[in-house]
Every structure is written in structure tokens, then in C-alpha cells.
Amino acid sequence: MDAESQVTTPGQDTTPYIRFAIDQLTRDEEVRGSRIYPEVRPEDDEDDYPVDRIVHDNGLGYMAQEQRTQQRMSQKIPRKPLRNSSTPLAEAPAPMATTQPYNPHYQSQQYRQQQSPSPPRSQDDVFVAHTQHAPLHFLPAILRPFWLGIFIFLCILMIAALIFSAVYSNRNDVGGLWNYNAFGDNRYFVFEYLPTLLGMLLLLWLIQVQTALQRLIPFISMASDSFHKRSEAVFLRLYPMQFLLPNFEHFHSGHSGVGVFFLVSWLFTWTIPLLASAFNVRYDLERSVWRWVAVQGIVWTVVVLYILLVIALVYLLVFLIRNPTGLKWDPRSLADIISLLERSNNLTDYNGSETFEKGDWHLVSNRADRLGYWTTTKRPSDVFYGIGEEGAGIRRFSVERGRIMEKGAERTSSELAQGNDFTIRTDIRNPSVRLRYLPWYLKDTSVIAWIVIAGVLLVAFLVVSFVNDAVRLGFLPQVFARTDSGGFSASNFLYSFIPALIANFLFLAFLSLDYSLRVLQPYIALSAKGGATAEASLLVDYACRLPLSVTLAALENRHWQTAVLSFVSLTSATLPVLAGGCFWTQYYGGEDVVRVAAELAGYYALCFFLALYGISLLALLPGRRRAALPHRSNTLSEIISWVYQSPILVDRAFSRPQTKPELVAKLMGTTYAERTWAQSALSLVRPSRNNLRNDEAAEPALGDKKKGKGRKSEKHNSYTDPHKIRYGFGIHVGRDGLEHLGIDRVHRGGERSGRELVIWEEQQKSKRKSWTSQA
Secondary structure, three states: OOOHHHOOOOOEOOHHHHHHHHHHHHHHHHHHOOOOOOOOOOOOOOOOOOOOOOOOOOOOOOOOOHHHHHHHHHHOOOOOOOOOOOOOHHHOOOOOEEEEOOOHHHHHHHHHHHOOOOOOOOOOOEEEEOOOOOOOOOOOHHHOHHHHHHHHHHHHHHHHHHHHHHHHHOOOOOOOOEEOOOOOOHHHHHHHOHHHHHHHHHHHHHHHHHHHHHHHHHHHHHOOOOHHHHHHHOOOEOOOOOOOOOOOOOOOOOOHHHHHHHHHHHHHOOHHHHHHOOEEEEEEOOOOEEEEEEOHHHHHHHHHHHHHHHHHHHHHHHHHHHOOOOOOOOOOOHHHHHHOOOOOOOHHHHOOHHHOOHHHHHHHOOOOOEEEEEEEOOOOOOOEEEEEOOOOEOOOEEEEOOEEEEOOOOOOHHHHHHOOOEEEEOHHHOHHHHOOEOOHHHOHHHHHHHHHHHHHHHHHHHHHHHHHHHHHHOEOOOOOOOOOOOOOOHHHHHHHHHHHHHHHHHHHHHHHHHHHHHHHHHHHHHOOOOOEEOOOOOOOOHHHOOHHHHHHHHHHOOOHHHHHHHHHHHHOOHHHHHHHHOEEEEEEOOOOEEEEEEOHHHHHHHHHHHHHHHHHHHHHOOOOHHHOEOOOOOEHHHHHOOOOOOHHHHEHHHOOOOOHHHHHHHHHOHHHHOOOHHHHHHOOOOOHHHHHHHHHHOOHHHHHHHHOOOHHHHHHHHHHOHHHOEEEEEEEEOOOOOEEEEEEEOOOOHHHHHHOOEEHHHHHHHOOOOOOOOO
16 A cells, blocks of 8 residues: 555645654553653643653654753652543544634734733743855846846946937037938838837836846845844735836835835836937938937936936845845745745734734734744754744644644633534635725726726727828827927927827736736635646746746636736737837928828737737636635735645645755656656746646556546545645635635545535535535
């Protein structure tokens, strides 16, 4: 029989529980013997049994401390009578459930009572920061000195080109940059489309730099020596969800330089409409020819913004070199963050946080969590990695009514008197709590308004453009059209800068919608009926992927909404380029009149991408209800609130992964790790489900063996095979034996098969309210 079939709870690391049981059996044998036990002193927890260390407990701290036990034994003091432990584990009573009414004030008060400090104990097994280990300074590729250096170099080249054009255009002996030949020719493309296109490419690169930096700053803060930075780390947003307004949160978190970088990056978005109006034409009286010239005021404004960006990038480069990140790999997904919490000792401080409102997060503030390597005072040679609180005790286990449970929040006296294993919470079943949060621009009213407004404006734009050939024949500018000595023309500025500004707003607005759904996509998948596999939920990293990569990955995972929105957000980057260059103030010599006409090739492309933009908004309609959560989920504290009592933290998949490939292999199977270089490169754009499918197809003999197994074996494999395990977001029984709302495996098998995860859609469609009812 294989090892998997012998596991009581498949997929969960049961080693700590087995060691705990061995220690309990050893203690019972000693009780029956002649050994004398001292009295347990009042300051000691009576649930931490004082027994000799028989097997190492992997640092979970469910035993009493050995040194204090030996001291009590040496004193020969009569011990306190032992708790009745005659009921074996196999005969544990079935769980009973009571209904607990939703009372947020009571919960908040109970939480504060649970967080009251306990008297310090000098001999507790506590976390100690371990500094004599390999340095933790991982950086995503885009933030490494090489790629940041290339980006800075490209910005400097852009600055040099702009300065050259401004200086050379203003020389009297040349009178401009180039002769103007015809409307819409190659030279027109060079001066009207190319500068904006190059600026947009640099802006897209900058957005990726911002995205990578934003998810790193919380971990950099947790790895620093500053108490203020560490206390603010868990409240910093990990992923951007809007690009229309600047991000100021880093100023009050102790990273003023990073805050300046984000502010400069937001100012840099204004270079796009400025570049669209940076060049104009002027008639040279001496040569009797129209010449392309640089608009001095606009070009020098763009140069200043680029110089500010280069200075900010140089500071960022130095900042990232001098400050350790505390990371072993890039924290791109929920699985990466969960892996940091496996041994964390501060999770009980998040009790009740899954239903926190915006004003409740101060209850977990004023902490100084650290990210790095740890040891404990009792096991200095046991070095592990993760998030923890220095000086705080390790997590502990206890036996309650014959069941091994992790110690968490203390239960009320009524619960203990009734012998309940957990209570049915009505607050996490209340729609006003469960579906409380969704970004305002993704709510029903807002989405319908966006679709209606976009449809009306699109139709009006097309009607005005093509009725009576107004765009092809041109229209009067209604403003002053003459070009002054600095190259500025009110007409060309109005019909270049304003269209580009509006189009840039549309691009950034759609990018905000796209990134918001990228961040929420794992929860949409987890909240679907039946849950989702790890690669379609816990390992999803859409918010961190490059533009085209996220579209391909979403298509492979069948996340059609994200695929459509991510593709259209990329194509919408062409809107400012086309809108800023297709309108032009042209002098018609035959009629001796100045009209504003459209460059038809660019204008038709603009109409196509605008139509695609408007139609794609319909993709916002489906699936948004699954994205609704009790609160936002974009900071470390908010993500921890979904898993702080989840049994997923003790799953083998998250047990001390040393590398990202090891974590992925544990979640998806060893087949993923045993692949060639070409397969690994292909998996960067193709999710691993297809890769694993191809590997299985290449081994038909293995497939025949699997088909030969019975139905019982198939059901067991659905609980143990990594790529078949499904995860969900719903109501589960936590490690403390109480109900919680968060992320866990949908099916666990074994003794927990009767307490499967209750997902919201299942609860609503089948009216499943308790653990005894069937979905």
C-alpha cells in the first residue's frame, strides 16, 4: 500500500500530529509508572503537557517546555491531578453545531479580549531572527540592475532626441527639422505618430516596473530594521488596481523616495498627450517652403518630465541594491504568500478579520512582523523561513475532547459547557457581509453606466465623423491656426493634445478595470461551484504578467473575461497614439482656407479600436458576483485574513518549499518539475495543465495502469493527486475547530470528509446551511 493511501487526511502533513500522539502515549505510560511528576505552576498553560521530548515536534510547540519540566521534577513537588484522557482519539464524539447570531460589536469586543496581553514567561519557546544565513535579496528580472539600466538608457536616448530636435529646430540657419511634403506621408508618420508611439512603449515598460515594485515594497519593509516600516508593511497594497490617480501610500509608510517615484511615474503619463502635440509645421519665408519644427514649450516640458523619471529610476536602482527584499522568489500569487505563513506565529492576532470592515484593521496594527529566517529558543538549529513576530511564542497544539487542535482564540464558557466542536456563524452566511466589498466601478450600476455611456459616445462619434464626409473634407478649426516663432499653433495643439488626452484617459481607465479583475480573478475561480485547481486559482499571477503573456495564460485557464480585458487593454494603448496624430490643421491653397482634416488611415484604425473598446466592456457583466468579498483583498493583512485558520497552512504542498518550482511541483505534481528546458520555457506562456496533459499522453502505459484502478482508487486520487485537488473560497472548519470564511481545499477526505468547504454558490443554490446537510 502506498504512503498516500495510509494518510488520514490526504494532502495534509500529519507528521506534527503523529509526534503529538506519540508524546501523549509516552505520557500515559509514565503516569502508569512510578515516575513522580511535579505540580504544574499557575503561570503554565495546563494544556501544554510537561513530558520528556521523545520525537522532534518540527517547531510547532505543542508540548510543554522541557527545561521547566525538569526543574519541577527535581523539586519533587506533588503534581496536580491529570486531566481525564481515557477517551481514545478514535472514539471522539461527533461534532455538534449551534447557531451563533451575527453581532459585529460582540465579535469586535471578543476579539479585543482575546488580544489582551498575557503575562510574559521567561522560558517560552519564542521566535528568534536568524541572520547568519544565505542573503535574501531576490529581485524580479525587470527590477534588476541590468534591465533597469537598459530602461534608464532608453529614457536618456529619448531625452537626447528631444533636446536635439528642440535645439536644431530653433536655429536660424536651418529654419526647422525637415521639409513638409504631403499630408499623411512618411514624414508625417515620423513627427505625428512615432514620438507618441515610442513614449507609449516606455510608459508600458514603466507600468511593469511600478507593478513589480509595488508588490515588493511590503516585503522590503518587513525585512528592514525600522519598526515603523514593518508595522505599515501589512497594510501596503500589493497590486495596482487603478492608474488614474497617483499613489501616495508610501509616503506615510516610511518610503518617501519610493513615494516620489510613484508620483513621478504618474506625472510621466502626461508625456503621451504632450508628445502628440510636440511637432508642428511652419512656413519658411526665406525658402518658401513648409518646414517641420519642434514646439519649444511642449518639447522642453517633456524633457523635464523625462529627466525627473531618470532621477527617480536612478534612486530606485540604488534603493533596490542597498535594501534586502527578504524574498527567496517573486511573490506573484496567493500560493507564494501562503507559503510564507506555514510556521507564522502571529496568525491568532487576525481572529475574526475575515469579516473586518474598513475601520476595523486598526485591531491588527502596531505590530512589527518580520520576513526572513527564524529559529526558536528551544531549537536554535531548526532554521526556517517565513513571516513571524520576533519574541512571540510559537504555535501550540492541545487535546480537546479527544481531538488534536491548534490553539487559537479561547472559546466562550457556553460553548465549552455544551461540548460543541464548532458553532454555525450567521455573519459569514449573511449576504450583506459575505458580498459586502466590490470596487465601486465594478458594481452593477457602474458597469451598466460604462456600457451605456460608451455605446452612446461611440455611435455619436461615428455619426458625426462620417455624415457629410466631415472628417474627409475637413472642418474649420474655430481657433487661431497660425504658428508662432516657438512652433506653437493653437489649432494643432487643440486637435492633437485634447484627443490624445481623452484617449489616454480611456486607456488608463480600461487598464484599471483590467488590473482590478486580474487581482480578483483567483477569488472568482475559488468561488465557482466546485472550486478550482491550484493552477487556475492559487498559482494565478495575472496581475504580475506581461501584457501578452496574461492573455495567453487566461485563455489556457479558460478565464475568458480576463483574456478579453487584458487583450483589449493592450490594444487600447494605441488610442492615444492614433487620436493624437490623425487630426491635422491643413492649408488648402486652391481654396485659400485652413481646415482640420483627419489622416484617414489613422482615423479608420482609431474607429476600429474605439469600437473594440466599447464592445469589450460587455465582458464586465458576467462573473462579478463571485468577485464580491467581505472586504478588499490587496494587502498582506487582507490576504492573511482568508487563511489564518485554514487547514491549508498545514498541507504538505506548503511545507517548507525551498524554491518556486518546488512549490509549484507540490501543488501540481512532480511531473511539472521533471521537464526539459524547452518544456519549462513553453510553460512561461502556457499554464501547466496542458503541459501535464502532454506528459501523461506521452506515457500510455501509465495511463492504462491508472484506468485499471477501481472507483475507490480514483476517488482517493482526487484527494491526493496534486493536479486534481480543488480549492475554494467559502466556509470551512479551521484548525481551531471553529467555523471560518476563507480559502481551503474543497474536499479533504478521511475524517474531514463530512466537513467539506461550503462555497457561496452552493449554499445559495442548494440551501446548504450546515455541515450535516448535503450540497
